[in-house]
Structure formats: structure tokens, C-alpha cells
Amino acid sequence: MKKIASAYIIVLSLLTMPLAQAQVNPNMVQAGIDALTALTLTNAQVAAYSKEAVKEMDAKNKVAGPNDPYAKRLKRIVGRYRSVNGIPLNYKVYLTPDVNAFATADGSVRVFKGLMDIMSDAEILAIIGHEIGHVINKDSHDAMKAALQRSAIRNAVASQGGTLGELSRSQLGGLADYMVGASHSRQQETDADDYAYAFLKRNGHGVLPLATSFEKLAQAGGKVPQFLSTHPDSKSRAARVRAKAKNDGLKR
Ligand SMILES: [Zn+2]
Structure with a gap:
């Protein structure tokens, strides 16, 4: 090796x-x-690395404890959605002002305080639906796999035959940063929006909060949150959701 x-x-x-x-x-x-x-990686290996990288993120960020109002609110919002398509989900709030959220291949969903401060409960659920869409559609998996294929980390992984546990803190940190900053393609974003829409509809929630969350972000202007950093822009995404809702006769 x-x-x-x-x-x-x-x-x-x-x-x-x-x-x-x-x-x-x-x-x-x-x-x-x-x-x-x-270097070939099994799905289980990619999931295991995702989990390690999330652990590193959790260590680096201030995580809301179980009695924190933000943690309680998120728990109430996600309610019964503890797993999707057999993937167990776990949720945490980072008490940082960023307007951001992300989900990883192992089913970890992280929501930042800054996002919760500007969104309603229904909008937060819609955004989480979008993030879960990336997990279900394997976008998060592909992004992590791509991160593992990058030079510095790849070298460490390859030299261990893809076994976990020997990555240094800085390598894990690199993976974690990549994961949060992972940008998906336009098609992946649209598909995740569609997933969120179907998820809300299927579970008896309104679908329009998906549109209003995008509109809020468009209005906020300036710094575009990482999780929406790729095109299409927030405004056209909102318009797309509204058109779908109209087509489906959904008023909320
Ligand atoms: Zn996305």
C-alpha cells in the first residue's frame, strides 16, 4: 500500500x-x-466517512443541547420524520448566525441558527425536505465520494485500502468543509426541490412554504447561502414551485 x-x-x-x-x-x-x-469505495464506506466528517463538524460548531429552544423547535418541526426510505435521520442545530443547512449521506441533517431565525416552521421543514432530497437522490453520497477522491484525503484513504479511522483531524476537517460547501448541479437542485414538494404534499403539509423560503432568501439578497449557492436563482425556484402548486390546485 x-x-x-x-x-x-x-x-x-x-x-x-x-x-x-x-x-x-x-x-x-x-x-x-x-x-x-x-480507489473504489462502497456505499457503506462513503456513509461511514460522511458520519466521521459530520462528527468533526459537530465538534467544531456549537451544537444546541436538548433543552435549547432552537433544538426543541427543530425537534417539533421534524416531528415524525426520523427516517426516510430506510435511511435513519438525525438532526442538530448549530448555534451560528449562518443562513445555512445541509444533509449528509449518512442521514445527518444540520440546520444553522441563522436560517431558523428568518424562516417559519413550515419553511424550515420545506428546506429540510429539500436537503433530504439530496440524501435520497444520492447527491450527498456523490459529493462525499468526490471529496474522498480529492488528492490529499484520497492518498490517506488509498493507503489504508479504504478503511476508516486513520484520517487526521485536518483531513477530516477538510472533508467536513467540502461537505458543507458541496455545490450540486442545477439538475440536482431542481430534483431536490421536486423531492421537497412531493414530500410536503405526500405528508399533508402545505407546499407554498417551499416557495416563500426561496422568496425570503431572494429578498435577503447579498450573501447567498451555501446550500443554495448554485443556480437556478431563488426567484425562479420559487416561481417554479408556485406554478406546480397552481397546476395541482394546491392553495397553501
Ligand atoms: Zn440543494
Whole structure:
């Protein structure tokens, strides 16, 4: 495994080296390339790494305790939604002013105080529905897998044959940051919106809070929250939800 790691480092240094200096045994380069493509991860491994990265996030952020008003409010909002499609969900509030929320492949949902301060209960549930959509649609899984494929972390993972537990704090921190900042494609965002809409409708909630949450964010302007950092913009997402609701004859 050590060998694979060093071959990988050679390829990495090759990539960062001016071409004229790059005179290395081509077999070695090939070995490095093989190592680059050798890292395969099972779904369970990706979920396990997600869990570790969330643990790191939880350690880095101020988590609302069970008696904190924010934690109590979130508990009330998510109510019976303790698992979806067989994936157990766990929720926590970070007592930080960011307007943000994220969910990870292992079913961890994290909501920031800043978001809860500007949204109604129904809007928070709608946003959580969107985040759960990313989990169900495997977007969170794909984002974590992509993070694990990144150089520094990948090297550590590959050298251990994909076993967990040996990542350093800083590597875990890197994974955690990547997870929170993970931006999904336009299509993934639209699909997650559709999931949230169907989730609310199916469970007897109003669907329009999904639209009003986007409208609030559009109105707030300025800093776009990370979880909505990709296009389409909040306004057109809200309009899309409203059009769907009209089409379905839903008034709330
Ligand atoms: Zn999203």
C-alpha cells in the first residue's frame, strides 16, 4: 500500500512540474495512474466517512443541547420524520448566525441558527425536505465520494485500502468543509426541490412554504447561502414551485 501511495505522489508531483523536467520512468507513471483509478469505495464506506466528517463538524460548531429552544423547535418541526426510505435521520442545530443547512449521506441533517431565525416552521421543514432530497437522490453520497477522491484525503484513504479511522483531524476537517460547501448541479437542485414538494404534499403539509423560503432568501439578497449557492436563482425556484402548486390546485 505504501508503494501505491508513493507512486501516487510521483504522479502528483509530475502534474505540478514543468514539462521539460518531467523525465521519469514511464512505467512508474503508469503505476501511479493505476493507483489513481484503483480507489473504489462502497456505499457503506462513503456513509461511514460522511458520519466521521459530520462528527468533526459537530465538534467544531456549537451544537444546541436538548433543552435549547432552537433544538426543541427543530425537534417539533421534524416531528415524525426520523427516517426516510430506510435511511435513519438525525438532526442538530448549530448555534451560528449562518443562513445555512445541509444533509449528509449518512442521514445527518444540520440546520444553522441563522436560517431558523428568518424562516417559519413550515419553511424550515420545506428546506429540510429539500436537503433530504439530496440524501435520497444520492447527491450527498456523490459529493462525499468526490471529496474522498480529492488528492490529499484520497492518498490517506488509498493507503489504508479504504478503511476508516486513520484520517487526521485536518483531513477530516477538510472533508467536513467540502461537505458543507458541496455545490450540486442545477439538475440536482431542481430534483431536490421536486423531492421537497412531493414530500410536503405526500405528508399533508402545505407546499407554498417551499416557495416563500426561496422568496425570503431572494429578498435577503447579498450573501447567498451555501446550500443554495448554485443556480437556478431563488426567484425562479420559487416561481417554479408556485406554478406546480397552481397546476395541482394546491392553495397553501
Ligand atoms: Zn440543494
